[in-house]
Amino acid sequence: MGLGSFGGGVGAAVFLAGRGARVTVTDLKSEQVLAGSIELLKGFDIRYVLGRHEIADFTDTDMVVVSPAVPRNSEYVIAAREAKIPLRTEIGLFVERCPAPICGVTGSNGKTTTVSMIESILRYTSRPFHVGGNIGRSLLGALPQILPEDRIVLELSSFQIEWLDEMEWSPHIAAILNIMPNHLDRHGTFAEYRNVKGKILDHQKNGGIAVLIGDDSGSSSMKNRVKGDILWAGTGLHGTGITLEDGWIVEKTTGGMEFLFDCGKLVIPGKHNILNALAASACARAMGVEPENIARGLAAFRGVPHRLELVGEKEGVRFFNDSKATTPEAATAGVNAFDSPVIPILGGYDKGVSFDRMAREISGRVKWAALIGVTAALIKRSLEDAGVESTVYSSFNEAFSACAACAKPGDVVLLSPGCASYDMFNNYEERGEAFREMVKNHLKNE
Numbered sequence: 001m002g003l004g005s006f007g008g009g010v011g012a013a014v015f016l017a018g019r020g021a022r023v024t025v026t027d028l029k030s031e032q033v034l035a036g037s038i039e040l041l042k043g044f045d046i047r048y049v050l051g052r053h054e055i056a057d058f059t060d061t062d063m064v065v066v067s068p069a070v071p072r073n074s075e076y077v078i079a080a081r082e083a084k085i086p087l088r089t090e091i092g093l094f095v096e097r098c099p100a101p102i103c104g105v106t107g108s109n110g111k112t113t114t115v116s117m118i119e120s121i122l123r124y125t126s127r128p129f130h131v132g133g134n135i136g137r138s139l140l141g142a143l144p145q146i147l148p149e150d151r152i153v154l155e156l157s158s159f160q161i162e163w164l165d166e167m168e169w170s171p172h173i174a175a176i177l178n179i180m181p182n183h184l185d186r187h188g189t190f191a192e193y194r195n196v197k198g199k200i201l202d203h204q205k206n207g208g209i210a211v212l213i214g215d216d217s218g219s220s221s222m223k224n225r226v227k228g229d230i231l232w233a234g235t236g237l238h239g240t241g242i243t244l245e246d247g248w249i250v251e252k253t254t255g256g257m258e259f260l261f262d263c264g265k266l267v268i269p270g271k272h273n274i275l276n277a278l279a280a281s282a283c284a285r286a287m288g289v290e291p292e293n294i295a296r297g298l299a300a301f302r303g304v305p306h307r308l309e310l311v312g313e314k315e316g317v318r319f320f321n322d323s324k325a326t327t328p329e330a331a332t333a334g335v336n337a338f339d340s341p342v343i344p345i346l347g348g349y350d351k352g353v354s355f356d357r358m359a360r361e362i363s364g365r366v367k368w369a370a371l372i373g374v375t376a377a378l379i380k381r382s383l384e385d386a387g388v389e390s391t392v393y394s395s396f397n398e399a400f401s402a403c404a405a406c407a408k409p410g411d412v413v414l415l416s417p418g419c420a421s422y423d424m425f426n427n428y429e430e431r432g433e434a435f436r437e438m439v440k441n442h443l444k445n446e
Helices: 008-018 035-040 055-059 075-082 090-097 111-122 140-145 158-166 190-198 217-225 271-286 291-300 328-336 356-362 376-385 396-406 428-444
Strands: 023-027 046-050 102-106 129-133 151-155 173-176 209-213 229-233 241-245 248-253 256-262 309-314 317-321 342-346 369-371 390-392 412-415
Touching: 008 023, 008 035, 008 090, 008 140, 055 075, 090 140, 090 158, 102 111, 102 271, 111 129, 111 151, 111 271, 111 291, 158 190, 173 217, 173 271, 190 217, 209 217, 209 271, 229 271, 241 271, 248 271, 248 291, 256 271, 256 291, 271 291, 271 328, 309 428, 317 428, 328 342, 328 356, 342 396, 356 376, 369 376, 369 396, 376 390, 396 412, 396 428, 412 428
Parallel strands: 023 046, 102 151, 102 173, 129 151, 173 209, 209 229, 229 241, 317 412, 342 369, 342 412, 369 390
Antiparallel strands: 241 248, 248 256, 309 317
């Protein structure tokens, strides 16, 4: 249920069809929209029900594999439950069969960057590793190769955690980076969203490790839900854990202090990325990675696509693609990563969150803002209250052209929307690609 474009639906369909299951793929999107994913399933005997769902598909079957984005109160999910049909997600199929311990990383912001940092670190180790989950990779196909001694890292969204909780499953190492209002359109209240994030800890066994961040009240408040051990990470830790000392990431233990990484060698900008590096270092240490490999991996890390990605520069103006900033807090971190004046493009799909705090926290850095999407008027009101000038545009192209025209040498033009992309695009990647294309065309025009 829900093929999608991010790999999970395709991964589950390939895995099941490859093992001889009779697979039906059903999705409310059309064949045209899903063409890329359907192409990846060529050669498999799969029945498609597209542009609609049929109740009979959910009640006359042996299992329903649900996209995590599907609400648990969907009429089709309820029909399957009432018919006593087992419900699983792609990630659920994987964790049931994975023979190796799993490190799971969640948080409102920074999940993909932190998981990608861990991946960069693991590349310098000799033990096989696999990275997947919400980062857009299904690991089902890798199951035959995974051994008990391998290292597994999963990026986990609140949607995925909600479904994994039904299976009473938590990862051996569970990291909660931060908890800020997000996906309130799905979870209803911030309290419920926090509760769902905390479920990543609820089924850990003795010997499990929770990585919590001292700088974030949402993460640190989860200490009472921890069943195993806590490994603290943060910038000002007084006790044991992974912290900062004179610009170095260090590990403090009862036996002393070990230097892990000089943050001056971190290529990507922003204080929030130092927190991500602290979290990645903590997860790596929890997996038994040696300090020298943490240092090598973090020094080699160049960032992830669509996350503070330098796309181009013209006449002293730099253009950064931060399309993955889909929350106000992520947009705040994006704007505040720069010492230069910033001209941001903000706005998109309305997830029911406030932009007031974002407006206050970026007011000193923003020269002027271009606003797009469903949330443009909401953001404009918040910016006005914070004393930031802005203009609403009816299209992404118009907004970009206005930013490029307004920018002076030394300025940064930043796509950091603070919102999901669903009002204009299928996903944040498509939005980021559109921005890259506009920058490319702008650089060509003398």
